[in-house]
Amino acid sequence: xxxxxxxxxxxxxxxxxxxTIDAHLDLSMNALEWNRDLRSEVSVLNxxxxxxxxKPDRGKAVVSLPELRKGDIGLVVATQIGRYVAxxxxxxxxxxxxxAWAQTQGQLAWYKAMEEDGExxxxxxxxxxxxxxxxxxxxxxxxxxxxxxxxxLEGADSLITIQHLExxxxxxxxxxxxxxxxxxxxxxxxxxxxKMNQNGLDLLKEMxxxxxxLDATHLCDDAFWQALDHFNGxxxxxxxxxxALVNHNRQYSDxxxxxLIDRGAVIGAALDAWMMxxxxxRGVSTPREMNCNLEKMIDHIDHICQLxxxxxxxxxxxxxxxxxxxxxxxxxxxxxxxxKKVPELFLKRGYTELDLENLMHGNWLSFLRKAWG
Numbered sequence: 072x073x074x075x076x077x078x079x080x081x082x083x084x085x086x087x088x089x090x091t092i093d094a095h096l097d098l099s100m101n102a103l104e105w106n107r108d109l110r111s112e113v114s115v116l117n118x119x120x121x122x123x124x125x126k127p128d129r130g131k132a133v134v135s136l137p138e139l140r141k142g143d144i145g146l147v148v149a150t151q152i153g154r155y156v157a158x159x160x161x162x163x164x165x166x167x168x169x170x171a172w173a174q175t176q177g178q179l180a181w182y183k184a185m186e187e188d189g190e191x192x193x194x195x196x197x198x199x200x201x202x203x204x205x206x207x208x209x210x211x212x213x214x215x216x217x218x219x220x221x222x223x224l225e226g227a228d229s230l231i232t233i234q235h236l237e238x239x240x241x242x243x244x245x246x247x248x249x250x251x252x253x254x255x256x257x258x259x260x261x262x263x264x265x266k267m268n269q270n271g272l273d274l275l276k277e278m279x280x281x282x283x284x285l286d287a288t289h290l291c292d293d294a295f296w297q298a299l300d301h302f303n304g305x306x307x308x309x310x311x312x313x314x315a316l317v318n319h320n321r322q323y324s325d326x327x328x329x330x331l332i333d334r335g336a337v338i339g340a341a342l343d344a345w346m347m348x349x350x351x352x353r354g355v356s357t358p359r360e361m362n363c364n365l366e367k368m369i370d371h372i373d374h375i376c377q378l379x380x381x382x383x384x385x386x387x388x389x390x391x392x393x394x395x396x397x398x399x400x401x402x403x404x405x406x407x408x409x410x411k412k413v414p415e416l417f418l419k420r421g422y423t424e425l426d427l428e429n430l431m432h433g434n435w436l437s438f439l440r441k442a443w444g
Contacts, residue, residue, distance in 0.1 A: 090207055091410055092435040094148045094339035094388035095288075095310035096134065097225070099178035101392045109135045110190060113406045127354065128396030133406045136190050139218050142408035145207040146194065146432075148309055148339075148388075149182065149220040151175040151244075153229035154251050162253045164228070171229035179242060182220065192217040195243050197443040204436075221439075223286060223309065226251030226260065233273050240281045247278055248286035248309070250294060258298070260289040261321045266297045279304040284442060287311075287331065292320065299330060305442035306334045310341040310388035312371040317349050325378055332379045335441070337434045339388015340372050344399045347371065358402035365401045365409075369416050372430065382426040386434045387413070 101107050105126065107116050116132045123129040139147070153171035154164035165171040185191045194200050203219040223246035230236055236247070249271055250260030257271040267275075275298060278285060285306045287295060299306070308331060314322035323331070323338070331338060344358050345351035347367040358364070375385045391400060391407050403412070414427045422430070429437075 090146075090204070090432050091142060091144045091387060092146045092148075092432045093139075093144050093391075093407070093410070094307070094337075094386055094435060095223075095341070095390045095393075096147045096149050097152060097390075097392050097394075098134070098147070098149045098220075099181045100150070100152055100394075101132075101134065102181050103177060105132075107132065107135070109185075110188070111135055111137070113138050126394070128394070128398060131396030131398050132392075133396050133400060133404065134392040135406075136185075136218060138406045138408045140216060141406070142410045144218070144407065144410060145216065146203065146219040146221070146435075148223050148246065149191075150223050150225045151178045151229070152225040152251065153178075154226050154253075155228035155256055157254070160253060168228060168231045168256065172231050172235065175224070175229045179222075182222070189215070189217055191220050193243050194219045194221050195245060197440060200436075200439055200443065221245050223284075224248065225286070226255060226289070227257045227271075227274055228255050230257070230274070233270070233277050236274065236277050236283070237281060240283065244283065246284035246286050246307070246309070247274075248288050248290070249274060249298065250289050250291065252289070258294040259291045260294075261291065263291050264293055265291065266293045267301075272301055275302045278302065282442070287336070289321075292324075292327075295327060296330075299334065305438070306331065306336045307438060308336060308338040308388075310339050310390040310393075312341050312346045313374045316371055316374060317346055319346075321346060328375055328378050332375075332384050335384075335438070337384055337386050337438045338375055339386050340368050342368060342389045342391055342400050342404070343393060343395060344401070347401070353399075357398070358400065363401055364403045365412055365416060367401065369413075369420060373420060382422060382429055383434055383437075385430060387431065 102109050113132050113135050117130045120130040153174035155168050155171045156162050156164035222243045225248050227249045249258035252261045254263045257274050258267045259265045285302050287308045288311050312322050314324045344363045348361045348363045372385045376382045417427050
């Protein structure tokens with residue numbers, strides 16, 4: 072009888088993670104700036120990077136297209152990113168909006184090249200979404216499944232003018248986060264303060280006209296509240312954790328989380344160690360010494376669920392290729408395929424089978440169906 076119950080549970084867990092959605096991956100940045108052929112196995116990428124030290128995560132990659140398939144991650148929100156930095160801004164970035172725009176167009180070219188190679192497929196509307204879900208469910212195990220991607224812009228600095236937004240919409244852009252780190256051309260982001268300027272408000276208006284999703288991730292507190300006041304379209308937070316557990320302006324306060332819940336948003340839990348556990352010291356701390364494991368992500372998700380009173384406003388948003396690798400992610404995660412471990416962790420916390428299904432993909436799908444319906 073016990074073996075029967077275990078087999079039944081294993082079958083159900085497999086049915087849940089047979090289709091997982093990850094709401095934030097910087098795939099093109101990894102491909103172009105890290106010079107990684109993401110069609111390769113992670114082990115191949117890391118072997119090729121042995122001896123390199125130009126970036127902290129050399130030889131520690133956790134994301135590639137084969138690893139996404141191993142994890143049954145069939146749909147991702149994939150980003151373009153190109154930050155403009157003014158002369159007095161010492162963050163890394165481009166010295167003109169035109170350069171930043173060109174950077175994002177190179178990233179777009181990579182996505183299109185991967186489409187032509189059959190690795191990925193762009194999802195831009197409800198029909199495409201439903202077709203992709205049916206395809207993913209029906210494809211045989213021997214098929215190299217094309218991974219669906221929804222194109223998002225992380226930081227709007229690269230939009231040279233407001234009119235460039237419609238141009239981007241025409242090539243498939245469906246979500247925009249107006250800010251990244253520091254002061255931006257349209258909004259201020261992480262570690263910055265201050266409300267959006269008129270260009271930022273105009274951007275929100277144009278996003279609403281085009282039905283582009285507002286990604287509230289990285290908005291500083293001032294811009295966050297202003298954006299919610301001025302934007303009436305769909306809002307999500309692709310990769311954010313909880314300020315109550317890790318006290319930093321990059322995280323959301325309980326008040327902000329409740330405001331997002333009231334707007335019907337979904338928040339994607341991030342797997343960047345410094346966002347998961349307090350007192351992380353970049354370049355010094357290690358995941359194991361800080362006891363940073365996948366359970367810590369569950370802590371953040373559970374906190375949001377407790378605030379919401381349900382499990383309908385959280386999903387997976389790993390950010391696992393966001394300029395860090397195994398040196399700065401949960402120690403029990405060898406690659407992004409280990410997202411398969413997450414349903415079991417939810418079960419141990421007392422979450423129901425329906426909760427698990429929603430957390431792994433259902434909440435994102437419900438959001439998109441409503442936004443695009």
